[in-house]
Amino acid sequence: MNYDDSYFLLIAYCASNIAGLLLLWAAVKKPKHARLVFFVLFGWACWINYTTGQQHPQVYLDYARFSIGIYKDFINGWFKNHIQVTVTIIAIGQALIALGMLLNGIWVKMACVGVILFLLAIAPLGVGSAFPFSITVSIAAYFIIRKDDKSYLWKIDGTYKKSLT
Numbered sequence: 001m002n003y004d005d006s007y008f009l010l011i012a013y014c015a016s017n018i019a020g021l022l023l024l025w026a027a028v029k030k031p032k033h034a035r036l037v038f039f040v041l042f043g044w045a046c047w048i049n050y051t052t053g054q055q056h057p058q059v060y061l062d063y064a065r066f067s068i069g070i071y072k073d074f075i076n077g078w079f080k081n082h083i084q085v086t087v088t089i090i091a092i093g094q095a096l097i098a099l100g101m102l103l104n105g106i107w108v109k110m111a112c113v114g115v116i117l118f119l120l121a122i123a124p125l126g127v128g129s130a131f132p133f134s135i136t137v138s139i140a141a142y143f144i145i146r147k148d149d150k151s152y153l154w155k156i157d158g159t160y161k162k163s164l165t
Helices: 003-029 031-055 057-066 069-076 083-102 106-129 133-147 158-164
Strands: none
Touching: 003 031, 003 133, 031 057, 031 083, 031 106, 031 133, 057 069, 057 083, 057 106, 069 106, 083 106, 106 133
């Protein structure tokens, strides 16, 4: 890694963790807004991972350099020969999380559980997953489960209208 790569990674790392803290704040204060951010974040991640996984799958091998031992071994082992199918499955899961954030009731809860499981699963990627971003944002998903009314994201009731003003 050269100086330019290190500088870019540091900026991305800091920006990701600041965004994670803002998302946690939103989940506590305005959970509907946080759900909208989760929808955009996981929809975008789905698209990025699917297209990158199909067109440039080898870039995912770079995560090994930041990962803890067992993850490093997995990336350099089985994953190396199954990148496209694995990343496609991950992208489908991210799409389902994004969709769940738009819906209501149990779908929102399942999407939040999906966020928590996904982010805890990538935490051992270390700096490659902007750790502790994954922990911070998992906590944000938990706050959505606890604080959001879990109505459709586009449905605005009287309580939510008051919170917009």
